[in-house]
């Protein structure tokens with residue numbers, strides 16, 4: 001958070017960057033979906049064809065999306081769900097700044113940190129439910145379509161479905177952990193997160209399954225086993241690092257983290273400098289990127305398209321790590337510099 005009274009740093013390139021992304025993101029997703037359906041599946045270059053306008057509009061598709069959102073909203077409001085404490089701000093309250101000089105930038109990044117109607121939190125709802133669950137549903141539909149087309153799903157399709165079902169299932173199982181992510185703590189709920197949660201995740205993250213439906217990839221058991229191992233290593237690092245930090249943040253005296261070495265900070269919060277968080281400053285990102293590689297490998301190496309997610313995700317996490325570094329430097333000052341000296345690498349040991 002920028003110190004009170006200072007000019008908050010404009011991110012994502014400010015209004016110009018936000019305006020460019022408003023156009024570029026939907027266009028990129030549209031291009032990817034067209035390329036995935038084309039024979040050549042050539043990621044770089046013009047779209048293979050532009051559909052007629054009537055192909056782009058279906059009242060049934062709109063009804064299906066609204067029904068899906070309504071179903072998820074109804075499930076979200078079920079009284080049985082657990083209520084978890086969110087993250088407190090430093091002075092126990094929430095400061096609000098009327099910022100009206102850059103509407104496009106506000107529209108893109110969002111200004112409301114926790115948009116709610118009664119207890120319905122739009123950002124929290126969108127982060128984990130319609131998009132993420134929709135993602136695995138699309139994958140399952142593609143797997144079933146391949147079974148119809150070829151008699152049975154390919155091993156590559158099974159792997160992609162399985163890996164990504166594990167990832168979404170893990171996210172829902174550790175639903176409470178989302179409360180400590182940057183999106184919930186720091187980012188407003190604007191176009192970036194709304195489009196990201198509801199469109200980009202379900203339709204871009206299912207790209208490998210879409211590619212496999214139109215471009216079957218033979219995959220032998222030995223290579224499949226290696227890919228499963230890669231995904232397992234990635235998940236082990238991802239889950240281990242996230243759980244270690246979340247456990248430490250909830251209870252530093254927890255026996256699972258009590259013996260870890262830490263650095264004290266002026267805010268009273270301590271920073272882990274051993275365990276996963278002593279290896280690199282974002283070990284969870286490393287695990288996530290290794291899994292992203294495992295999701296692309298079943299598609300073979302004949303096309304760049306299935307590796308779009310890995311490329312995009314690397315850029316997203318490198319940018320996100322830089323944003324988090326700035327926020328942590330503002331939160332912890334000298335303690336964070338001491339942490340950076342102790343743990344010099346950001347995401348990949350001895351590389352970055």
Ligand SMILES: NC(=O)C1=CN([C@@H]2O[C@H](COP(=O)(O)OP(=O)(O)OC[C@H]3O[C@@H](n4cnc5c(N)ncnc54)[C@H](OP(=O)(O)O)[C@@H]3O)[C@@H](O)[C@H]2O)C=CC1
Nearest residue numbers: 181182183242245270271272273277284285288320324328
């Ligand atoms: N699949 C996808 O599209 C995406 C997945 N992700 C995944 O989401 C997960 C969460 O990532 P993200 O939201 O970026 O935030 P992180 O989980 O990386 O949390 C960053 C925060 O953790 C705290 N922290 C950092 N270092 C330490 C330390 N050494 N000791 C104690 N606390 C520390 C700081 O907050 P504080 O000190 O205030 O607690 C910091 O701001 C990651 O696993 C990432 O891979 C993220 C983006 C996209």
Ligand SMILES: CC(C)=CCC[C@@H](C)[C@H]1CC=C2C3=C(CC[C@@]21C)[C@@]1(C)CC[C@H](O)C(C)(C)[C@@H]1CC3
Nearest residue numbers: 025127128170171178181183192195196197200201
């Ligand atoms: C280019 C573009 C539209 C960017 C928007 C970025 C969003 C798609 C991502 C920002 C942070 C995310 C997280 C997850 C999904 C993607 C977005 C919304 C996440 C819910 C995936 C599952 C993980 O287990 C997670 C809960 C840690 C994670 C939180 C961050």
